[in-house]
Amino acid sequence: MSIQWFPGHMHKARLEMQATLPKVDVVIEILDARIPYSSENPLLAELRGDKPCLKVLAKSDLADDAMTATWQAYFEQTVGVRSHAVTTDDVPTIRRLKPIATQMVPHRSGRTVTAMIMGIPNVGKSTIINYLAGRKIAKTGNTPAVTKQQQRVSIGDGVTLLDTPGMLWPNVLNPNSGYRLALLGTIKETAMEYADIGFFAARYMLAEYPDLLTERYDLDSKPTTELEAIEAIGRKRGCLGKNNLVDIDRASRILVTEFRSGAFGRLTLETPKIMAREKTQTAVLAAEKAEKDAAKDAKRKKRFRDQQRAKRKARERR
Known part of the structure; x- marks a missing residue:
């Protein structure tokens, strides 16, 4: 199954993120603790660059505890990255995100910290924002793509959040990731x-x-x-x-x-080892796709040139 679902507002969101990121101090990326690899948008990593990043493993009450700890350790091997697991049943764990984010940018001490919060659809981003602010600011829902545009939210303690729409990438090339995203409700039902x-x-x-x-x-x-x-x-x-x-x-x-x-209990659907294996497989698929696209493009150009040549010859015979 190759999933292609990239509504217009997601393309717009990407352009807005790109324009806003230079003014952002720290990025807070919300992941689904059950699928930390598949819910990590490669476009977001590309846009974020080397900005400090707090990776939040949401819905951790539905994931395997030991595997969540394994993923946190894996993410924190990268310089400038910290990880924190949260669940909406434990508000204090969510509110600890504020001091963690400000600690990641010590050069902003005493000044307002601007944090961009991002993630794919339906990972609980809006719920987390509401708990951080202590009031209902962001729309929430059990379906993807509730947030449609950026909004700036002051959450106190000198922190301003930039809320961004949940954004998938244009084509989920890894079939296993596509299935996992669909299984956990990240992709609209009309796309599967x-x-x-x-x-x-x-x-x-x-x-x-x-x-x-x-x-x-x-x-x-x-x-x-x-x-x-x-x-x-x-x-x-x-x-x-x-x-x-x-x-x-x-x-x-x-x-x-x-x-x-969560009727089956706390399950995590992927591990760092699975991620490494599937990244290699996906790279092969991407190379094959690029080769096919190049061949298709070459045929299209050749057909265009042949048509132009035929038109010139027809004009010369007149």
């Missing part, structure tokens, strides 16, 4: 098929947590394939249609919805 995501979730659960899957749906035995898993879930939950056949879409929706809600 529930059956595709359900099969990915079933495949993951069978490989990593088969017992949780069988226990959750009271299955008689462990399914051997993702199709068997989806069909078993559908039969247990009454997702039956004509001729007593399982409605794959309905069964997939049940699995995806319950996965998002």
Whole structure:
């Protein structure tokens, strides 16, 4: 599955970020603790450059504690980067973001610190802003792309936040990242098929947590394939249609919805090792895509030149 979803307001947001970043002291990037790699927008890293960055692992109450600590240690290997895990059930952990951010720019001591808060859609950015400010400032919602434009928010203690729209990159080339983003609700439902995501979730659960899957749906035995898993879930939950056949879409929706809600417990879907492997694979895919695009462009130019040559010859024969 290749996901391409880049609404107009996201392109505008990128241009606005680019223009504003020179005036920013520190960047606060919100990541989903369950998918720290897949929720890290490569465009944001490119735009941020070497500015100090506080990587916030949100929704950490849904992620594996030990793996969250592993990711924090990994991120802090980079100079100028700190990491902090938060959950909306623990407001003090969110409010500690303010002193951490100001400590990262000691040269601004005694002066207002401007922090740009950024992240992909639906990672809880607006909720975090509201807790930091102590009042409802940013719109919140369970669907992606709630924030449409930049807004400046004073959150006290000499800190001003620049809130930016959640921004995906134009093409999620890594298929596994695409599935993970869709599974956790980062991508609008119109950009995906529930059956595709359900099969990915079933495949993951069978490989990593088969017992949780069988226990959750009271299955008689462990399914051997993702199709068997989806069909078993559908039969247990009454997702039956004509001729007593399982409605794959309905069964997939049940699995995806319950996965998002944390019904299976605290799970992290990727590790730094998985990230390293998939980055290598994605680089190969990117090179292949660039080669195909170059070949396609060369054919287009050749076709244009041939058409122009044919027109010249036709004029000469007149």
